[in-house]
Amino acid sequence: MSEMNKENILEVRHVHKRFTSKGITVKAVTDVSFEVKPGETIGIVGESGCGKTTLGRCIVRAYEASEGEVWYRTEAGEEVDFLKVDRKKMKSIRKEIQMIFQDPYSSLDPRMTVLDIIKEPLKANYPDMSKEEMDQRAKDMAVKVGLNPMYLMRYPHAFSGGQRQRIGIARALVVRPQIIVCDEAVSALDVSIQAQVINLLRDLQKEFGLTYLFISHDLSVVEHISDKVGVMYLGQMVEFCETEKLYSQPMHPYTEALLSAVPVADPTYKMERIPLQGEIPNPANPPSGCFFHERCRYCTEKCVTEAPHLKTMPDGRLCACHRAEELNLQGFDLKAMAESSKNKNAV
Ligand SMILES: Nc1ncnc2c1ncn2[C@@H]1O[C@H](COP(=O)(O)OP(=O)(O)OP(=O)(O)O)[C@@H](O)[C@H]1O
Ligand code: SF4
Ligand SMILES: [Mg+2]
Numbered sequence: 614m615s616e617m618n619k620e621n622i623l624e625v626r627h628v629h630k631r632f633t634s635k636g637i638t639v640k641a642v643t644d645v646s647f648e649v650k651p652g653e654t655i656g657i658v659g660e661s662g663c664g665k666t667t668l669g670r671c672i673v674r675a676y677e678a679s680e681g682e683v684w685y686r687t688e689a690g691e692e693v694d695f696l697k698v699d700r701k702k703m704k705s706i707r708k709e710i711q712m713i714f715q716d717p718y719s720s721l722d723p724r725m726t727v728l729d730i731i732k733e734p735l736k737a738n739y740p741d742m743s744k745e746e747m748d749q750r751a752k753d754m755a756v757k758v759g760l761n762p763m764y765l766m767r768y769p770h771a772f773s774g775g776q777r778q779r780i781g782i783a784r785a786l787v788v789r790p791q792i793i794v795c796d797e798a799v800s801a802l803d804v805s806i807q808a809q810v811i812n813l814l815r816d817l818q819k820e821f822g823l824t825y826l827f828i829s830h831d832l833s834v835v836e837h838i839s840d841k842v843g844v845m846y847l848g849q850m851v852e853f854c855e856t857e858k859l860y861s862q863p864m865h866p867y868t869e870a871l872l873s874a875v876p877v878a879d880p881t882y883k884m885e886r887i888p889l890q891g892e893i894p895n896p897a898n899p900p901s902g903c904f905f906h907e908r909c910r911y912c913t914e915k916c917v918t919e920a921p922h923l924k925t926m927p928d929g930r931l932c933a934c935h936r937a938e939e940l941n942l943q944g945f946d947l948k949a950m951a952e953s954s955k956n957k958n959a960v
Contacts, residue, residue: 617684617692622824623649623672623792628681630667639897641667642678643848646923647931651686651791654818654825656839656856658832658871660893664848665828666715669794671696672826673712674703685710688791708738708788713781715797720781721769728765731755731783738788754783757820758813775806779813786817794826799834811838832875836860836947844868847896847904850923854930861944864932866909869942885943903935911936 617624630642642664649655657665671678678696685695687706695710711734714720721730731751735742752762758779769777778798785793795814799807811834818825829835835842836856843853844867852865863869873887890908894900900907906916915935923933934940 617686618648620650621648621684622651622686624682624684625649625668625672626682626684628668628671628683629679630664630671630676631679637897640848640899641896642671644923645681645845645848645850647843647850647853649792649824649826651824652818652822653840654827654838656835656842657826657828657845658830658835658842659845660871661830662893662896663845664896665830665845666796667848668845669712669796669826669828673710673794674707675712685792708734709790710792710794711785711788711790712794712796713778713785713798716801721777723769726766726768727755727760727772727780728752730769730780731765731787734784734788751783751787754787755780757817758783758786773806774802775810778802778810782810782813782817786821789821790823792824792826794828796828797830798827800829800831807834814838832860832871844871847894847899849904849933850931851905851933852931853923854928854932857947858928858930860947863942863944864926864930864937864940865934866911866936866940866942867905869944870908872945873943875945882946884945887943903933911940 626646628642628645632639632641645668657668659665667676670676672683674695681696683695685693687693688709693702693706698706728748728751731754732747735747735750752765755765756762760776760779760783769780772780799810802810815838817823827835827838839856841854842856842859843850844865845851846867852859852863852868859868860872863872870887870889873884877884894904894907902918903909903916903921906912909916919935921933921935923931926932926937
């Protein structure tokens with residue numbers, strides 16, 4: 614299809630992922646599109662089950678998307694649909710897009726030494742590289758992520774959660790990728806360790822010019838690290854724009870409700886809580902019209918019958934709500950959030 618915008622490194626176009634088992638089809642991701650510039654961090658947020666992980670996995674091709682395209686500008690400057698490249702091409706560019714997983718406990722093989730874990734992607738991607746060079750590269754990367762090189766012959770169980778996540782980061786970075794999908798990369802860690810790992814990710818981003826897709830259900834963490842944020846609901850992207858704009862002036866009622874539930878430590882800070890009514894609907898049997906209508910306090914008749922599409926708003930953001938332009942929604946005071954996270958980190 615058409616060429617990419619010259620400014621972008623990644624263009625996700627109309628990606629769908631359906632899982633079918635025993636005759637039931639779950640639409641985990643429906644028609645998601647967004648664009649990413651090199652060096653950006655894109656946060657992806659939404660409640661559990663909204664399709665964040667599935668989307669991330671489709672982008673790195675750990676899952677085959679049911680439909681859609683993921684245009685990617687390779688390091689060599691070629692534009693490819695990452696979902697359709699042939700095996701030979703895939704072999705040469707696979708290393709350029711890596712994923713870091715949520716659980717540093719289960720994603721590392723307990724029978725392998727840390728050195729071998731970090732080296733493994735080199736073995737897979739550089740069959741001609743000498744053992745000495747692999748060892749050297751793995752050790753260099755281990756040092757860069759803050760691991761003690763004396764401990765690399767140990768097994769993962771000897772390391773703390775934060776250190777294990779550093780091992781996961783070293784393993785992803787050792788092949789010098791361009792794009793990293795971080796799936797809840799800090800969610801399992803204590804708050805103080807979280808901050809250290811986020812700072813590490815930022816430093817590495819600067820040093821290697823990395824582009825991040827940062828998947829998380831934690832809106833404070835995402836606000837901290839992301840240039841732009843995409844909000845997902847029941848497999849769809851419902852809002853996508855610059856972080857500050859999204860948090861201070863949300864245009865989608867679901868974004869407004871999510872923001873109102875972010876805990877703030879400052880007792881003087883007043884914000885109306887907007888409870889999300891009811892349960893998240895079953896993605897195998899989504900509601901008619903707007904998928905959010907049963908839980909939305911601004912729902913009208915049109916919302917029940919007609920599905921809103923993701924449209925470009927006058928300020929340039931993407932939003933999928935019939936009433937986006939007429940509603941004046943409650944945003945988040947970013948200063949209060951900064952104070953709150955300072956307090957959180959001080960604990
Ligand atoms: N391998 C699979 N087979 C069948 N259904 C799946 C599979 N993986 C995910 N799903 C379903 O797809 C939907 C999206 O799940 P996904 O794990 O992508 O959500 P998520 O936003 O990452 O949630 P969480 O915040 O809990 O990690 C859910 O309804 C889930 O049950
Ligand atoms: S389209 Fe209607 S139901 Fe959906 S978010 Fe907008 S106002 Fe709410
Ligand atoms: Mg997930």
